[in-house]
Amino acid sequence: MLQFEEKLEEWLQSNIAEEKNPRRRKILEKGLGHGTIEFLRKIWFPTIGNFDHLYPEWEVRDYNNRYRYLDLAYKPNGVKGCIEIQGYGPHARDLDVRRFKDLCWRHSLLALDGWTILPIAYLSIKEEPTQCQQLILAFIGKFISSHPPSHLPWLEAEVVRLARRLLRPITPLDVATHLRISSRHSRRILHNLVDSQILLIASGKERVRSYKLRL
DSSP: OHHHHHHHHHHHHHHHHHOOOHHHHHHHHTOOOHHHHHHIIIIIHHHHSSOTTEEEEEEEEOTTSOEEEEEEEEOGGGOOEEEEEEOOSHHHHTOOHHHHHHHHHHHHHHHHTTOEEEEEEHHHHHHOHHHHHHHHHHHHHTTSOSSOOTTSOHHHHHHHHHHHHOSSOBOHHHHHHHHTOOHHHHHHHHHHHHHTTSEEEEEOSSSOOEEEEOO
């Protein structure tokens, strides 16, 4: 966890140093919320291993020209991904009609502005970390080019496309069913993709049970 703490502080200070907007810099200097830090600690960093293209407290304007701040913006190559950590406590349980409508407007306007929004419940971070990690892999997969490396044979390219669509590691049975090939053939294709450093082994030692994309 020491590596996480060091990388987190380095990332946060880098965002503060590079920010010319005094409003966002002031917010960043106050530190990140507990829910955001726990998400980064338990979900993002163990899954991705870095904070590349990720921006905390990203500023946007709404239709009333007011400033709003996204918990985390993910912006590789200029695309717009938004991760919002939804707490659950007295604030969430007693959400009044006005705030509920405001939340709906917020998500609607972000979507119309081209943002892909991923709300994650704080309770899921605590109780369902593995599912949250798979969700993040699928979220990031939306921003990866839909075209596999051009040198891949057709069957291997189709396995890469399938792996990007799933919300979990891919298995030989997934490949065999999708491509209508034998289990032995599916394992051979998966092994080739591991050798090509496109896939990683997700589970299994003597006999590999599942694979995941290398990010």
